Amino acid sequence: xxxxxxxxxxxxxxxxxxxxxxxxxxxxxxxxxxxxxxxxxxxxxxxxxxxxxxxxxxxxxxxxxxxxxxxxxxxxxxxxxxxxxxxxxxxxxxxxxxxxxxxxxxxxxxxxxxxxxxxxxxxxxxxxxxxxxxxxxxxxxxxxxxxxxxxxxxxxxxxxxxxxxxxxxxxxxxxxxxxxxxxxxxxxxxxxxxxxxxxxxxxxxxxxxxxxxxxxxxxxxxxxxxxxxxxxxxxxxxxxxxxxxxxxxxxxxxxxxxxxxxxxxxxxxxxxxxxxxxxxxxxxxxxxxxxxxxxxxxxxxxxxxxxxxxxxxxxxxxxxxxxxxxxxxxxxxxxxxxxxxxxxxxxxxxxxxxxxxxxxxxxxxxxxxxxxxxxxxxxxxxxxxxxxxxxxxxxxxxxxxxxxxxxxxxxxxxxxxxxxxxxxxxxxxxxxxxxxxxxxxxxxxxxxxxxxx
Numbered sequence: 001x002x003x004x005x006x007x008x009x010x011x012x013x014x015x016x017x018x019x020x021x022x023x024x025x026x027x028x029x030x031x032x033x034x035x036x037x038x039x040x041x042x043x044x045x046x047x048x049x050x051x052x053x054x055x056x057x058x059x060x061x062x063x064x065x066x067x068x069x070x071x072x073x074x075x076x077x078x079x080x081x082x083x084x085x086x087x088x089x090x091x092x093x094x095x096x097x098x099x100x101x102x103x104x105x106x107x108x109x110x111x112x113x114x115x116x117x118x119x120x121x122x123x124x125x126x127x128x129x130x131x132x133x134x135x136x137x138x139x140x141x142x143x144x145x146x147x148x149x150x151x152x153x154x155x156x157x158x159x160x161x162x163x164x165x166x167x168x169x170x171x172x173x174x175x176x177x178x179x180x181x182x183x184x185x186x187x188x189x190x191x192x193x194x195x196x197x198x199x200x201x202x203x204x205x206x207x208x209x210x211x212x213x214x215x216x217x218x219x220x221x222x223x224x225x226x227x228x229x230x231x232x233x234x235x236x237x238x239x240x241x242x243x244x245x246x247x248x249x250x251x252x253x254x255x256x257x258x259x260x261x262x263x264x265x266x267x268x269x270x271x272x273x274x275x276x277x278x279x280x281x282x283x284x285x286x287x288x289x290x291x292x293x294x295x296x297x298x299x300x301x302x303x304x305x306x307x308x309x310x311x312x313x314x315x316x317x318x319x320x321x322x323x324x325x326x327x328x329x330x331x332x333x334x335x336x337x338x339x340x341x342x343x344x345x346x347x348x349x350x351x352x353x354x355x356x357x358x359x360x361x362x363x364x365x366x367x368x369x370x371x372x373x374x375x376x377x378x379x380x381x382x383x384x385x386x387x388x389x390x391x392x393x394x395x396x397x398x399x400x401x402x403x404x405x406x407x408x409x410x411x412x413x414x415x416x417x418x419x420x421x422x423x424x425x426x427x428x429x430x431x432x433x434x435x436x437x438x439x440x441x442x443x444x445x446x447x448x449x450x451x452x453x
Contacts, residue, residue: 008120008156011049011079014222017229018196018211020204024178027202028147028157030126032168033183038194038215039160040070040124041077042183045219046158047122048079051088058118060092060109063125067091070124078218090116094123098132102142110149120156126173127162136172143176169199178202186210186367193334196222212336223336227371227378245353245389247279248286252427255442259286260410261434263387265380267359267407269398270414275425275444276393277301279414280357281310283391287353288323295351296325297342300358300395303327324349335362339379346388354383359392363401376407384409398430409433 007022016022023029023046033039044059051057061070074080085091092112097105113121129139143159150157161173165182174180179201185192194213198206209225244258253259260266260283270276277300287294298306303325326345328338339362346354356362366372383390394401398413405411411431417424428441 008050010046011052012045012220012222014211014224015196015220018198018207018222018224019179019201020206023156023158024201024204025156026151026154027178028143028150028159029179029181029201030159030161030168030173030177031181031183032161032163032165032174034164035162037183037185038213038220039162039183041074041215042220043122043124043158043160044070044074045077045079047089047120048074048081048084050120051084052079052081054088055120056116056118057089057120057122058092058109058112058116059089059122059124060094060112061124062094062098062128064095064128065125067093076217090118095128098128102133102138106142106146106149109146110153113150113153113155118153118155120158121150123157123159125162126159140172140176143173147177165197165199174199179204183213184210193337212334214334214337223334223340226336226339226382227374229378245283246286246290247282248289249282249444252279252282252442252444255427255438256429256432257435260389260391261432262389263384264409264433265384265390265407266392266410266412267398267404268391268393268412268414269396269401270393271397271416272395274414274416275427276395276414277306277357278310279427280355280391280393281306284323284325284353284355285310285320287389288320291322292352293349294323294353294355295342295346295349296323296355296357297345298325298327298357299338299361300393301327306357324351335366335375338362339375339382343382346383351388353389353391355390356392358395360394360396363394373403373407376404380407405431 006025008025009022010016031039031043047057047059061067094105094108097108109121109123129142133139147157159177161168163171165184168174168180168182180199182197182199184195186195194215195210196213197210207224207228209228211225212223214221243262244260245262246253246259268276268279284294284296296303307325328341342354342356363372366375398411410433412427412429414425414427417426424443425445426441426443429437431437
């Protein structure tokens, strides 16, 4: 893993991307957040990542907490290697020195950096400085002079501070360091999603905004805010000679002039029970039968249930090796995490077709809602790269998301109505990127895999 010039690779590729190339060398980065936000975990993960590469690291704790307790809390993470302690990574307790004074504490840290030739200093628990010294001038002086000493010794600092993200920039600690990163939470439905945000970073073009974070067995995994990765790029309008991606249902393909335009991103809207999922399954199955690697992400129901229903309608076959169905946990539907997961999975499989059934779950979780259009433009443009055929289904009437119509190459609506006392299903084209929009709707019965104009 490499970093930009003047930077250190953090060991978390997405964090390096967010920081504009890696940890800024010979600078001090403050990681702030409320209790439980993961400050100590993230700082420790970075420390062990550097130690694993043979970089001398000094891990200092300013809180009155025994090292054994901290190490025990890290034991379950894969990055934690106890045999690194005392070799590449050295532990130091600063708390007993705080009462001796500012100068003594600073000299303890800098002499330890020099003695160990440390290239990374992690100082965990700056809140203790405020608790013991209770003097803004002393805190500012300590951090400023410590930062100078760190740079002089060709070292980089990561300090953690217990503070509310929205208040941290008002504190002396934030004013005395080169960069500030906050960890916090957003409420998404019945769950809380971790967020990481860079508030300031000297001399860096970092990625702005609140980025999704997940804590798992490997520690922190980060998902950069999708629209911050690139300028918003509209979906390409493809010409008619590109070809068609068929549904494999002849009347429907005839209705659409052979199927959906190739290399397009199509949105299919409709209320519950209008056949959206089965239409999506038909599209996936047709691609797989044609030998095209196809990825289906089912957010509306478990993939096995969707497969069974589609097989019952004759639209899927269990033995299709080119078809991959995934159904992530409903609790994991965070927009950025889901977008990166889908993009990575599609790239891994070299998928030609991608189907996301239940995309309204991603849309509903977007906070704030003002980012909706930018997010979908970025996601759709990245999904459609390389000539993929993409179909996304949204539960609900299309009018509720009419503002997104320009994002997608094609827009379809499935709806149910009554004719001669019978309930019928219909599909109509709202927008097609190639050819005229058919004036009539398509009446269908997917349980029999047939339809009529």
